[in-house]
Amino acid sequence: MQQSNPDYDLIIVGGGMVGLALAARLAQSQLKIAIIDPKPVEMSWDKSDYDLRVSAITRASQKLLDEVSAWDYIGQDEKTAYQRMYVWDGEASRGKIEFDAKLLAEPNLGHIIENRVLRRSLFQAIKPYRNIEFLSPQKCARVSYQAEQASIELADGKSISAKLLVAADGAMSWLRKNSGIEIKQKPYGHKAIVATIKTEKLHQETAWQRFDHNGPLAFLPLTDEHHCSIVWSVKSDYADQLMALDDKEFLQRLEQTFENTLGQCLETSQRVAFPLIERTAESLVQERIALIGDAAHTIHPLAGQGVNLGFSDVIELAKTIEKSINKNQDIGLKRNLRPYERARKGDILMMQKAMQGFKLLFEQDIPFIQMTRSYGLALTNQHPLLKQQLIKQAMGL
Structure with missing residues (x-):
């Protein structure tokens, strides 16, 4: 049976800093993009109190x-x-x-x-682009994979599809788990x-x-x-x-x-x-899905590199997707996503080993x-x- 055309080219599950950064990085590609997140973006707040969650942003980020x-x-x-x-x-x-x-x-x-400042600024950056839809507050209920597309059923009963799904929904990623991708935890x-x-x-x-x-x-x-x-x-x-x-x-x-x-x-x-907890997904890509940010890996915060690793994922995945577009290739096929995985696995492993080494070195009292x-x-x-x-x-x- 012939499949209908997907609703989107790309669906990003997770509208945090890393998910929004990927949408922003691909905004000018004219891909039709949807972002799904249960929490709307906070646009204003009492500035007399700081957010408990802050990030050390490198010059590369x-x-x-x-x-x-x-x-x-x-x-x-x-x-x-x-x-x-x-x-x-x-x-x-x-x-x-x-x-x-x-x-x-x-x-x-x-x-x-x-x-919260980073998330708001990235949301403001994508707002002018009509090819990007931010679906929030919205939760995912089910995911399924077909030969030429993947589909997500939302909590409100609506079903949407895309050539490629990206898991950017954090360390406890719903999309990673429901796509059957194992995670190693230490x-x-x-x-x-x-x-x-x-x-x-x-x-x-x-x-x-x-x-x-x-x-x-x-x-x-x-x-x-x-x-x-x-x-x-x-x-x-x-x-x-x-x-x-x-x-x-x-x-x-x-x-x-x-x-x-x-x-x-x-x-x-x-x-x-x-x-x-150190977490490492067994693979960063499968047919019709790629993992970025904490959905793909987590490390010890002693060097403050967590979100910067996620932004590096964004840069490499966007490059990989753009290469497929330029060659008129299917962006969701595993073989076309593999350059992203190859580019990132070494860097992620090196950072995880470095953090583990620093921790072990400094906790010694000999x-x-x-x-x-x-x-x-x-x-x-x-x-x-x-x-x-x-x-x-x-x-x-």
Whole structure:
């Protein structure tokens, strides 16, 4: 039986930062695109409170946001450029390493931006394009695959189809699960505590990170110079202890761990803790489906690379789709999607192994390992060319 033409060329399940970035990147291709998400985009909010979820946006990710015009929708008072990174070992070894944008003759090392700001700006970037539909609030009920298209039945009973489905619906991806794609999971044994902290001293446009055997503690600068977003990744049982403390006790423990680097910790927002798990999809592509962002992989947040990996997925998948369009090929066939998988698998694996290695290295409290760790940090800090290469890689330059 002959199939009818699909309703869309591309359906993106998940309208978060990564899903919207893919739509924005392909907006001028004239593909007919649908985005499905259960949550409408938040367009305004009380700016006296920060979003607990923030991202450290690399220069490579900034370039993508700029190319799709989303960067234009981020106000100067909605992004914090950080000029320096200061990382130190809080154990007996006292090793440290500092990075400065001046070393690269760059204006900054990156930006800290609230996730809700990024999502809103990407939504604003796609609004002018009539070939993109944002279906929200809307949930998926069923997915099915045919030879020449894939179909999704929505919760309201409507069914829509496309040549290609893209799973951009997060770590617990509904589309990945219901498409039968397996996921490998390795718990880190850590939980991440996130909160917004008011500090006595100015953050100095610096991203700070202290390591000890419990895990890394990061203070990320926000637009108000006395406020930072913290990500405290610690062993799960210790995280539970920290979450059980009242605000005053928590701030005191935070000050001690951070060695009063920014003076007293004066106020905390609501605190949220979540388990950290390394996830890797068994494949990034199958017939009629591709995975991007957290639906494809998750890593430890100690290097702040999660969303940047997702944006790199967007860049490579968009290139792969555009090549198929230029050759008049079916964008949903696995053989035509394979270049995307080949381009991304190595980078994802390298980042996951690096995060696992850093975690294992810094959680050791054996004196010899601490001394070796300290020597390595100090040696790296004394070599400008090595530091330059490391920071360029982290920035995506």
